[in-house]
Amino acid sequence: MAKFEAGMEAMADMYVFETTTLLEQLDQILMKTESESSFGEEEINEIFRTMHTIKGSSAMMGLDNMSKLAHAVEDMFYIIREDHPEINSMETLYDLVFTASDLMKAEIELIQEDDYSPTDFSGQIARIEEFAAVLKNGEKAAAKQPEAAKPAAAAAKPSVSGTSVKVTFEENCKMENLRALLVINRIKEICSALEYTPSDIEDNSDTADIIIKNGFDIVFSPAQGQTDDSVINAIKDCPNVKNCEISGKGQGTPAAADGNSTAVRIYFEDDCKMENLRALLVVNRVREVCESVSYEPSDIEDNSDTAKYIIENGFILRFKSDKPDMVLRVIEDAPSVKEYEVISRPSDTKSENIPENNTAPAETPKAAAPVQKAAPAAPQPQTDGRPTPQPAGKAPSGGAKQSLISVNLNKLDTLLDLVGEIVITEAMVTSSPDLKGLRLDNFQKSARQLRKLNSELQDTVMSIRMVPLSGAFSKMTRIVRDMKVKLGKDVDLVFEGEETEVDKSVIDQLNDPLMHMVRNSMDHGIEDSAEDRINAGKPAKGKITLSAYNSSGEVIIVVADDGQGIDPSKVLAKAEKNGILTKPASEYSEKEILNMIMLPGFSTNEQVTEYSGRGVGMDVVRKNIEKIGGTVSVDSKKGQGTSFIIKIPLSLSIVDGMEVSVGESIFTIPINAIRESFKAKPEQLVKDTDGKEMVMIRGECFPLIRLYDIYDLKPNTEDLYEGIVILAEGDGKCACLFADELIGEQQVVVKPFSPLLNNYNVKQHGMAGCSILGDGSITIILDVNNIISDF
């Protein structure tokens, strides 16, 4: 993690998590609007809010570049929201926002590294600003210059009686007149009357100079429910505004007299540092849940001296909301907030709040303090005169309490490890050799109870770690969208069963393989042109389906496209050329040929494209999936499409297994791979011309795999009728495994082989890992898939 100021490291994790979530949400909104090709009011607001929050929290973390980029996007959406300009080039807009989102995501990744240095986003910011200006100007043209007739020097006396302010802009920010217009547009809604000088800013670019020289004068009276302060804050919030000073006070409505707003004084924890930025965080959170928010001091974002002011006088926040209690809870939950007091309440809710006040003892000492004493710090007089201190802490009513928490994954890993150890220890105790031959009714009863509880505990811990696949799937929307644009292919991405859950550690390993497969389908799978598709009798629009479902302890994920399919003869030719064939070409089955595309250094595409074709992709897919104990296979019909089928175990760490012995060794066969086990009878044994053995079960013949044979072990018995035959299923096939003896069934915790052993490809030889049994001995867990496919 990059170095943050003292006291900030703890928040850095939270920041990374929050911002990543926000950016993902942003992508989803964009994707949705893009497919509907229109922006709803709500979406625009959502994007605006998202950017605003990122801006605020980035500023708090001291990440100026992030904050500025978010600011630029926010500004652009501000124009879209307020002016509803005709957007001629939707593509450019989406491009700009997507790129910004990508840049920010990349930056978040970087932040988590130790040697972090901020990336320069100025290029992207400039592009966004340029586009925003175009949007703005487009609107200007559409306005048909209604006020063009007014002379430039219409510095007439303002007819509106209200508060007048002088606004100055940052030096060299350029186009001051348009920036001034932005200010006007922003406060238009919250003012009942509004006049400004110079008045022809919209059409006359010369006014920019006047504004630079004289400042920009606004006379306004706040609309109902607004205060002078909230308007001034809105002005100050506008981009590039340097200062806004009151030049004449009118009959503006003082804040507290405003019947609808609630004012709260917030105190932060002692020594929490940077109180102003913490206050900003609170403001951002409150903004998410209610409409108009104003605060004092108002320049917390830029002026670090306000921190001192906040320490001494507290931070005053006014907001308007239907559910003040909910907002108060948001404030209460905000980080570093020590306490808060309500200094004024909406008049209509007052009556019901007072009794509440009487029954609940004031929890915060500050709440009981007379408000007037602290109030002078705030410019607005408390005309209300009746402060109603509100007990902080437990909000009495309304709104469901947040019932989700985020937990560090390491803690969950440790928990799972511990549960695993408990499972082993339980087996050690209950099957202790000391107990052999004893009749212990009570002990057995308690042991059964313990076993039941343990398995419940284990299930719960597992379920905590389960995450739906929808997150991983929806990331693909973005990839498909980008490639659609770049490759000019029209493709629908369809999800099925995205609510299927898998272990968190599995999800993390799934992202890359999924991405590769979707890219492959987009690039190689779907035909290059719509005509090709129509000629093949398919709809012009391609389709990629991501589906997931549970099947006997495994999760199966299928990435299917309805494209041109894989030509086995081409694959074979290519494999021959690359020299990766291990037997004569004619001996390969179609399935084997198809699966060759996942060998290292294979790619059927002649040309290397940006997305795929280097022949590393599918190899990586296979490796990644195998790392989490899964398998990938390919199924393809020429002309009809290709499916990649991924099978992954539901859980990586605890397996229900059947223990069998072969000589000195004990192997564990996962129960979900076992169909049945039995003692073979002589009439069941069949031999082929080479003497290879098969076992006949109810009219079906299965190959016989003698475990001692494939593992070069010394068995206690080679006699098929003395040992035990286990019919196991894997890799889509069934085979009979032959072992000496069945020992029993037990849950085991999978321990991966040490890297030293992994060097020798033990996995390829059908060994998935090992585990420790109750008596301390080690068992090797078999991977039936690999054994059968190898045989």
Next chain:
Amino acid sequence: MEANNTANKNCTAEDCEVLFFTIDGTIYGIEIKYVNEIIGIEQITVVPKIPEHIKGVINIRGKVVPVISVRKRFGIEEIPYDDRTCIIVLEFDSGEQVGIIVDRVREVIVVNHNEISRTPDAKNVNSNHYIKSIVNLESGIRLLLDCEKLVRDS
């Protein structure tokens, strides 16, 4: 403090502690910084399909650790384990643990850095690079083994 420790244990320039053991009558040493513990011979679970010198895995307090027979590694005939046979459990920087089976463990000696000399740079001598350096003690010349090379594939 920690940096100081590692510097002390590094056998190239500074003094270091060396654990000596015998294989087939010859005394070899390994740097003590690799040694996690020394245990008696335990029941070894055979893992199929791995090279012969890796005897299998053992259970050390819930950890599954592979063990290597140094005799087999050096191409010396193996002898039955007796009560002097030991497993020295090595731990590498990556946290990976590997046990090595030796005939018997001798002692730990602090070796002065000027007693250590490099192995000759020749093709036919020490070609598998198991020997890291040569220690010239009063009691005789000893070979210091390279733990990494001993364990990893050459």
